[in-house]
Amino acid sequence: MSQKDQQKIKGIFPWFGLDIGGTLVKLVYFEPKDITAEEEKEEVESLKSIRKYLTSNVAYGSAGIRDVHLELKDLTLCGRKGNLHFIRFPTHDMPAFIQMGRDKNFSSLHTVFCATGGGAYKFEQDFLTIGDLQLRKLDELDCLIKGILYIDSVGFNGRSQCYYFENPADSEKCQKLPFDLKNLYPLLLVNIGSGVSILAVYSKDNYKRVTGTSLGGGTFFGLCCLLTGCTTFEEALEMASRGDSTKVDKLVRDIYGGDYERFGLPGWAVASSFGNMMSKEKREAVSKEDLARATLITITNNIGSIARMCALNENINQVVFVGNFLRVNTIAMRLLAYALDYWSKGQLKALFSEHEVSDLS
């Protein structure tokens, strides 16, 4: 948002940022903590009720959640001090959200609402006709880059925002370590939402979209729903954490009895995702957990592989993975970290952010 825009709404609360993705809506809310008595008095009832509603709850409706652990405390934003809250809810609840906006009379507060993501376009008309709210649509990639840079600059409540894994393949030795992005650029930014976008970032204002893939978080969750009957992303992840993908996947060693030395392929590498499922007997022998795990491994490995190829083609060796797919998804993060390191022979580093996605407008 330009300086001018910031001036215009400065002082006019509430400060919202909305990222409406294909599956999830991410809402960032700035709760001012430096409200003067005068302000408090002037604060209209609807605004107060929103503030109270958002900050006193951790769950909204059936599926809205505030990620309390992500909350950024005592920030200074546009001259105001306060806390930044991160809330998410499924995109299919968007009509209910707009209805709530109407019920709570948002339109009387201020007329511009900052939003990004495809849904900013999809729901623009609904916001206007139902909620009497005008959306300020912001470019998704711009927002993503700005968000990443901002979040990195403010840190995570005194800790580093960016981290990496050491010994990602070893559950005992694996360590999550802070990473100081001193030499930030160039970096490859891999945003894993329902689908995946990959950006090469050369400076604050110089970036390009390299490619994307439709095999993303939505694919993992969608396939899990079909294969296991699970209903939430968390449930899918939880099942995956208990499963064994090697029952589902055909490994190099299943074909060659060990490493395939001719090509330098280790025996543990997956030769064919879901390859064992070609056989009826093996289909009957796997559990839902195994299937969930295999789905997770398949999607994650593939993203890692595409990201690695993009990094090579763009000649970049820092890869930052963000996006909601990685939320509470340590398996995927560690796998990405390991795969990138292994296949690049240590040339590429996978980095992660405490806030997997940020939309700060």
Add this chain to the structure above:
Amino acid sequence: MAERGVRGGGSGGDSLDKSITLPPDEIFRNLENAKRFAIDIGGSLTKLAYYSTVQHKVAKVRSFDHPGKDTEQDHEPPYEISVQEEITARLHFIKFENSYMEACLDFIRDHLVNTETKVIQATGGGAYKFKDLIEEKLRLKVDKEDVMTCLIKGCNFVLKNIPHEAFMYQKDSDPEFRFQTNHPNIFPYLLVNIGSGVSIVKVETEDRFEWIGGSSIGGGTFWGLGALLTKTKKFDELLQLASKGRHANVDMLVQDVYGGAHQTLGLSGNLIASSFGKSATADREFSKEDMAKSLLHMISNDIGQLACLYAKLHGLDRVYFGGFFIRGHPVTMRTITYSINFFSKGEVQALFLRHEGYLGAIGAFLKGAEQDNPNQYSWGENYAGSSGLMSTSPELYPTQRARSGTFDLLEMDRLERPLVNLPLLLDPSSYVPDTVDLTDDALARQYWLTCFEEALDGVVKRAVASQPESTDAAERAEKFRQKYWSKLQTLRHQPFAYGTLTVRSLLDTREHCLNEFNFPDPYSKVKQKENGLALKCFQGVTRSLDSLEWEERQLALVKGLLAGNVFDWGAKAVSDVLESDPQFGFEEAKKKLQERPWLVDSYSKWLQRLKGPPHKCALIFADNSGVDVILGVFPFVRELLFRGTEVILACNSGPALNDVTYSESLIVAERIAAMDPIIHSALQEERLLLVQTGSSSPCLDLSRLDKGLAVLVRERSADLVVIEGMGRAIHTNYHALLCCESLKLAVVKNAWLAERLGGRLFSVIFKYEVPTK
């Protein structure tokens, strides 16, 4: 009619029991002469390869031991013809379903007469599983070969030896198949093999290749995940489901995320934002078809994307796809092609191979046959013994598809000499021999197919007549008829079955079928007679030419060249005239010619050129026997020699129609030399050289010529190429660009073609071209 002559058509329909329902001797051909086996056993299909020797009858010509008598009797032929047995080498490849394995092995064991063969090279994932069965049944030791090495050896082999092996697939265009002409240098390329997983290999030379990457999301993912999602067990059934589904019901598209706004944002709303993104819900059921389609898109797109990333990283623009996931299935070729185009923005070409399924077997065979140096030879696809590509429309010809899916054959003949590009081609990589692509041009296709059908009776009669002493000629001729007829029917339905359909391929197929039934040279006697008669007129013709003024003579020489092309000398009326007075016939033919200006007429330019310095060396491709070569070509050659130009006269290595063969040309030249001092001294001093083209086709492919010819062309710095006759100068090479001067001349003896070219019957093409510097 479509059923007529289809291989095994009369033998028991489509019963899919484990016995071979088709006549096995039509499948495992020449087993009695087979040696050296290789086998590639995949997940569901087995490919068997073997090498055999085929005994062929060939017509040999030989000068009489008492040549050059001045007092020849009128009816004495100029040379004798004898039919001899010749042994040629052939490679057989047979593809069948694994369920036939035992029956096939039994059949092979029972029919394998000879063989010092002790081992069988085996590759493919199933090689291990069937090892014991093979060793027990065939009593051959199984020698396992590396899958990828075999695949790449096989790929190099087909790319080098089979014209129109590789093709692009474009679903909604007509034709769907775009075949590539053989690239003179096939390396480097990327091979993406989609088996249960994906291997991406960069192939740099014959023996050097590197695995540069892969993906676990491949055919096994489609099959395994597909089976879980749809409860459909068979791979082909899953593809069937996919071809009927709508992926948009399962995938989250860009328009689902952006609403209608994608248009104003310049995004394509149909792009998939998230595969299976819509299935992330518990309260909806999804159809099997839609899920299968979504899965197919997901996997194809992913493979295409990775292939593009690897191609970009290694700077390659040709990517060949193979593996069971592709296996000629239009739906997978389509999605892969789409993906490659999308991700590479058209910079990378997705190419498929006609014999993709055979690569492993070919490679395993080559590994086992290294001491025979198969790679030192050139090989040619035998159209008579090969099944061709399957139809892409399963709904249309289900029975044909079932059959070809059950047993599919490929045969390749070893060519006696290696074939190479004519060094004078302007751009070998863009050279296309054929003038009209009949896969592209439906009208022309219908015309020519009908034309060849109608001519079939005549060819059968000619074949029978050529072997009056044979008792089974009529029976063999009938078999030939059935075989060629069924090929023509296949081509009506699947014009792309053997690559780009052309007049040349129709002619070549006919020659292959004739050979198959031991009619090696139906025109041998006709040619013999015509050569004899024309030789008698040679001196008369040259005398009358020599009496002309220079400029007049040049025109007469060109007309002479063209006149040889006017009549189909095989026609009875014409041979009658010839027999009574050949010289009169020749003069008549000249009169038949179109008056100048000809349909294509750059004669004045040619004449102008002749007034300049002589050419260094002319390469002339001769056409017919008899009047054409003796009274047309030789006087022309004689004039060139007289001017100080060396001449390389190239004739076919093997017989085709009434075209003069290399061995006939040797005798003819010898006889002319005996009459003519210019020819005589030129032969002696090697200013006139007779060579073979390496071909047995009535057409001419300048990218597959005898190596000896190419060497000579280079040594002598040939700077003029003369191509005569419809087959060589119109059906092929009409648009061929050379880096030296060229002369293409022919008389259009086909009314339909003449009309197409904007002229009428007997129109003359005289195309003299000088390359622009």
